[in-house]
Every structure is written in C-alpha cells, then in structure tokens.
Amino acid sequence: MTDVLISGAGVAGSTLAYWLARAGLKPTVVERSRGTRSSGNPVDVRGPAVPVAEAMGVMPALREAATTATTMSLLSTSGRPVARLATPAARGRRDEVEIPRADLAAILVEAARPHAEFLFDDTITALHPDADGVDVHFDRAAPRRFDLVVGADGLHSTVRRLTFGPEQDHVHHLGLYVATLPLPRPADNPHEIALYNIPGRLASIHPARGSAIAAFIFRGPPHPDLDYRDTPRHRRIVLDAYADTGWRVPHLLDALRETDDFYFDAVSAVRLPTWTRDRITLVGDAASCVSLLGDGSTLAMSGAHTLAEALTTHADMSDALRAYEQRHRKLVAPKQRNVGIAAAWLVPKTRLGITARNLSAKAMRG
Template identity: 60%
Template structure:
C-alpha cells in the first residue's frame, strides 16, 4: 500500500506528537505552523498519567526530567505579602516543565521523520473521497490523504472544516495572562499566589526565571482577539486596578512587555471531531481550559489517534470514530471540573477567599494547585 500523506496543522504539543507516532504507523506526516519557529507561552505544564506512558515509549522521559521545574509548594499571601496558607505539591505525580521545553523536545523527537513547514497556514480545505486539497497562505497548494487539526483553542482547521469558533468555544468566565520575568525567582521551589476577590496573581519559579500568571474573572469581551496585545494590556489594567502586594510593579512590566500572552479560559465542546478525511486533536477538539491537563491530554490523544489510524489505514472514518470514543473518556471528566478549579484558585468573594485560605490548612488541594498556570497545549 502506498504511504499515505497526512497534513497536521500546529507545532505545539499535539502536532509533533502526532507526527512522531504517525511516521511509525506508516504515514508520511507534514506539520504546518503559523509561527516562524517554535514558540509558546512558556508556562509550566504537566506530563502525567497516560502522557507519561507515551513519553516513555518515545524515549524522551529523561529529557523531560532534565527540563523539569523545581516547585514543591504553593504559598498564598495577602496584600502585605504575609503567608495565609500553604499547599505541598508533592505526590501529584508526573513531570512539570515549561511548555516551551515540552514542545521543543517533541519537535526534536519527530523532525527526522516528518516535514515541518513554519511561517505558513492553511487558508482553504476542499476534500473528496480520495483526499484533501489544501491551499496555503504562502506555500503552493498541495493534496494530502488526511488533514489533522492540532492547532489549539482558536483552531484554523476547525473553523474551515466544521464552522465558526463561537459555535464550539464556551467562555468559562475567567481570563489568564502570562508574562516572563527577568532574573532568578526569590524562592526557586515555591509558587507564590496572591488573591483578592475575583483576581489572582501567581509567581511561578519555572526554570531560572519566573513567570507571572494573572487570573481574573470576567464576562466574555465582545470581539475579543487573542492576538490583540493592546487590548490585553487594557484588560489587565482594569481588572487589577487597586490590587495590592506586587501587582502595581508587575502591571508596569505588563505595560512595557512585548511578550505578554492573554486568553480566555474556555471549553471546547463538539458533537464530532471528524468530518470525512479531516479530524481534530488536542485543544482544537476538546480544550479542557487554560488550567487543565491540556498537555497530558494532547499527548495521550495524539498517540490514540495514530494507533487507530495504524489499525485501519484504509478506513480513516472508522479510525476516527474509535479514537473519539476512546479519548472522550479521558477528556469529559476533566471538562466537568473547570468551575471547581476556578473556585479554588480565584474565589469570587472575600468570604470565599477566607474559606479557601482556611482550607489550605486542612486539605492538600493538589489537583487544583498543579493547574495554576495555563496549559493551552495543542
């Protein structure tokens, strides 16, 4: 049988993982990425459970551990910086590392067996019984046997093949922004979190230099653009006006930043993840939220999708159905816990904040704590 060609949109987490496993399943993968090179918000993410097993099969576990962060505790502080609670992070399992490093490690594992095309994107998809004709923004048109969208919450493939974003993406009432900080963190082993009602600021030590994560409650912004940095800076300034601790200092850095990332905490829900010869993976299909196990689910889903295509390479529709049936069992429980995580990390009232701080003295809160910073993974 002739080697089938597969176009994968997105070189984040799900895309390179798909390329790696599809190459080993007998397919010829091409990955197209809008950015000019590998990039990421850099926020710490977790590789745990099924993704840890996938990493072991790929032979990359040692590299993931080398890139892992050292945070062992989550400390809550008040306006004056006094500690109001503490949660130990040990025992959650898995490996935490910056998303930048995870994406780079996956790319390195896949690049020998896959074509990577950066600084380009898909503009049109036209499929028939024999394949998919793809038009690109910069490159010449090409034809592929299959197209897989692994291009995240704001998926281009999903929009072209399934419909507009608003039909599938549900705003969860929270926004998250991240900003890299210069210089080493004061405590390389602890995440420090400040709360006021409806707002949170977490300083994560990451690897050698900190990351500030702003999390705040807010209604959906009409016409919100996840690429509009000026809008993002205005949103942060308004949301954190009057906040204490180190917020004024960090807002000043926000105003001067050229690498600020901000997006809605959202949930993607779709009745189906495939349409003919086109299918979705990672956040494009089933974003849990910017808090969740996005990277773990992206790696696990990529492995499952490639495995099912390997089983029936001549019947992609059947492979897509089996992949969806299997992977939804992992995704759906995570999607149901978004509101609980938000309540723990960003209490909406002073009473809720006091109750949360008291609970940190009694309960581990490990699940919520490990999801402090964005895990927008695909």
C-alpha cells in the same frame, strides 16, 4: 493511507507526527510561526501522557527542563503565607513533570523533526475534502493533496474554523481570563509558587526555570469583539483589572507595561458534537480545550497517541477516527465537567470564598 497533514507544531501536533512516522506514515506539519512557539506557561505531563513520553524517549529531557517548584503558597492580603501545599515533585512523584510549555513543545518537535516534514511560517487557507482525500491550499506553499488533515492548531484553530464554522459556535467562555509574562529576574524562592488572591482575581509568581513567570487569572464578562492577537488591548484589560491590587502586583504590572512578550486569552472550553468531518479531524485544544490547571498538555499528548494508534490499527479510516474519538472523549469529558470546580478553587469570587479555600488547603496539608 500514507500522507497526513497536521496543522500546528505544538504539543499535540508534534506528538502525533512522531507516532505516525513511527508507524510508517508520512506526516507533514504546517506551523504559522517561524519556529517552535509557546506562551511558556508551566504545564504538566502526567497520567496518560507519561507512558507516551516514555515510549518516545523524551522523559529524561523533560525532567532536565522541569521546573523546580516544590511548594504552592497561598498568601493573605498582606502577602503572608497562610497555607502551603506540596507539588507532585515534592511528594516524590517522578512520574509527573511540570515543565514550561515552550520547553515541552521544543522537545517534542525535536523528537519528531527527523521523521516528519515541517513547514514553518505558513498556514492553511482552504480545505477541499472528498471521499478519498483533501486538497489543501496554503498561504505560501503550493497546493497539495493529503489522505487526512488533522487540526492540532489550538484554541483558535484554523482547521476547525474552515471545517466546522465560526469559532463562536464552538468556543465557550468560562468567565475567566489569563495573562502570563516572563519576569526579568529569578523568583525570590526558586522552589515556591506564590498565589495572591482578592475576590475574582489571582496574581501569582512561578519560579519556572531561570527567570520567573507572572500570571494573572481573573473573572470577567465575555468580550465578543476581542481579537486574540490585539496585544495593546490585552494589556489594557489586565491593567484595568488589577489597578487597585496590593502585594507585589504593582511591580508585576510595571513589567507588563514594558514587555510585548506576554500571553493573553479567555479561559474557554471547546465543545463539538463530533471532531471529524469527511477526512478532516481535530486533536488537542482544537477539539476539546479544557486547560486551566495544566491538563491541556497531558490531554494533547494522550489524544495524539490515541489518534495515531487508531489510524494504524484500523483498516478503514472512518472506523479509526470513530474509535479515536470514542476513546479519548472518556478522558476529556470529566475534565470539562470539573473545570468550574477548578476555577472556583483557583479564583474564588468572594472574600469568604478565599477564606474557605485557604482553610481547605490547610486541612489538605494537615
């Protein structure tokens, strides 16, 4: 096996391309966008992703682009801090990095670019696997044949849809929505993440780097007909959800009205009985999206490394893909089991729940 097609130039795809090329394989990355793209939300590189980043030589660049947040402040309904928690950076955890997702993706693409072929502004339209490889049709490029195709194309994966069937069969709404947007100015405090809750809704301001980022995370029922590309409808959903909210939310909603540069999606879990069919497999959010508190990027990097390692240490591809899945599911499974706990802490359903969460945060700090 030499030729591997990776769909998606995000965190998982670029990491995988780097490690496959380093092992002597020929990775090609196809990306729908014209260049590196991301929502810009702060994400974490920690735990099993840290040695992967260190071995790639990108940790200095990640630390240089890291956010400056050292404190997470939980606010009362009047906007007064009622509890503060230190971030890993404030606790001296140099082995953990919080970084805007756009910067992480760009750094990983630059690490992989000298070693892999990138096809930007294109996408896969059809996959025809057989026992020896996969014939791939693209929207723009000429058809090509690959030994393996890897879907690293996120929650709304094209590869997963073409291989395993409709998205609704595998993507499970967790009762939350998230929207984020860059603000036109820096945060008042460049070291503080401010979290404001009312029952079922969270609004926050993250200092990020330079301009701050606003985030809305709120509870709501599924919208079966929701198109993740329908920006005007996304805006209406957020405006309706926060119409009667205090603190600085009215100003954040004004910023939302004035920009098209924002991210919106349902918080979801991807669950499949297997990540592989024939010579097509999945990695990152396409295989097992669980991200709510920044774990998605860590799992994407570690999963991509595990897949590359399996492909280069097993002579038989079926054995390699089976070994990758067995090993990486051990990391994914507890995250998927605990996502409800994380949601309850971040967005309590009731005022009593908010009070209990704030008291527990005070106890953690003390």
